[in-house]
Amino acid sequence: MLPFLMQMRLDDATEEYTELIKKIVKGIENLSRLREEDIEIGVTPKEAVYREEKLTLYHFQSTVQKQLRTPVLIVYALVNRPFMVDLQEDRSLVANLLKLGLDIYLIDWGYPTRADRWLTLDDYINGYINNCVDFIRKKHDLDKINLLGICQGGTFSLCYSAIYPEKVKNLIVMVTPVDFQISDSLLYMRGGCTLGAEALDIDLMVDCLGNIPGDFLNFEFLMLKPRQLGIQKYLDFPEIMHSEDKLLNFLRMEKWIFDSPDQAGEAYRQFLKDFYQANKLIKGEVTIGDKQVNLGNIRMPVLNLYAEKDHLVPPRSSIALERYIGTTDYTVRSFPVGHIGIYVSSKVQRDLPPIIANWLNARE
Structure with missing residues (x-):
């Protein structure tokens, strides 16, 4: 006969195994019912209002008068698709901003x-x-509009606002890299900041490959946290697949990531x-086409939003912005999440949209 303690452990293990099997069976049932449209992202109604080559400009339908x-x-950013800001109905920065009266x-x-x-x-x-x-x-008969730049798109927005300050009324940047000389950041080191x-020989890479494959960049991002992003989430998958909501959240995120x-x-080549x-x-040495980028030209109000646990854009890289821009109307807010959490965390989605809307309303 097994000792009492060993017997208890065996009983516990048997119970846990039984529960896991139940979850897997339920998960298989959930998966068998899923359709492609169930994991669609970018679901907020919108209209394509302008196209140029591969680019499409969307205008979202207002939900308030x-x-x-x-x-x-x-x-x-150019990396990944932009619909992380509209991942699903209950986790959509776009939908929440629309509800607060933003266009x-x-x-x-x-x-x-x-x-x-x-x-x-330059292009x-x-x-x-x-x-x-x-x-x-032109459509709104305005001299200036508001810009909200995210990640690399935030860096682009900084460059744009420095070159064309007469066209930007208010500038918001979110998880945006500014100072790239962060030697303890794995992504920055891999990019060659040290x-x-x-x-990293960018010239050799571009000369050999032409365009840089998206799969290469995905692998690079995953290898920054190989256990967490490449292994652990799949080991944890049987624990969530029995819940239809959690399963759909997981699959939507995977669809966006890949x-x-x-x-x-x-x-x-130029960005790296x-x-x-x-x-x-x-x-102040970046040249876009024939135009010099001087961050001191950014004198419009600026709202800088960053994630405190961001492993892709370290907080120090984002908060450096204040030292280089020319505005006296500067606001910085942080959130205790990672790079992706700032888009999808339920707490952030509760707090962030009102911060943006109230900040813009005060400067309207």
Whole structure:
């Protein structure tokens, strides 16, 4: 006969195993009922109002009668799709901002192909973003609009606002890299912020590959936290698959993570070399086309939002912004989440949209 304690452990293990099997069986039933449309992302109603090559500018349908007069243009990163800001009905920054009376536009960069190999940051910032801003200005008969830049899109928005301050009324940046010389950040080191081309030879990569594959960037991001992002979440999957809501949340997130467009080679080359490796943004040495980027030209009100546990854009990189811009109307707010949590955390989605809406309303 087994000792009493050992018997208890065996009983506990048997019970846990039985419960796990029940969850797996229920999870298989849930999976068997799922359809592709059940894990659709970017669900808030919207209309394509402007197209240019691969780019689509969307205008979201208002959900309230009274809107803020000045619309907001969301500029997302080139990496991944922009619909993390509209992941699902109950976790949508866009939907929550609409409910608070904001008029929202969003740039969808699309999927670059080999034909876009030679697109540069000049094309993206002085071309696409500027054309979208001008379209919105003309449609609303306004001199200036509001910009909300996210991650790399925030860096683009900083560059744009420094070049065209006369077109930007208020600037909001979220989890945005500013100072790229953060030597204890794995992503920044992999990009070459410490060793430059000795860490990563961008010229060789672009010359060989042309466009940078989205799968390469996905693998790079996953390897920053290989156990948590590459193994543990799948080991934990049987524990959540019995819950239809948790299962759908998981699958929507996976769909977004692995929907990674390729990166236009020349734009990627300049961004990695000038921003990561040479840290030219805060030095005032970035040139976009024939235009110099001087952050001191940013004199419009600025709201800087960052995530305290962000492993992709370290807080120190974001909060450095205050030292380089020219505005006296500067607000910074942080949230105790990671890079993705700032979009999807239920607590952040409760607190963040009112912060943005109230901040803009006070400057309307």
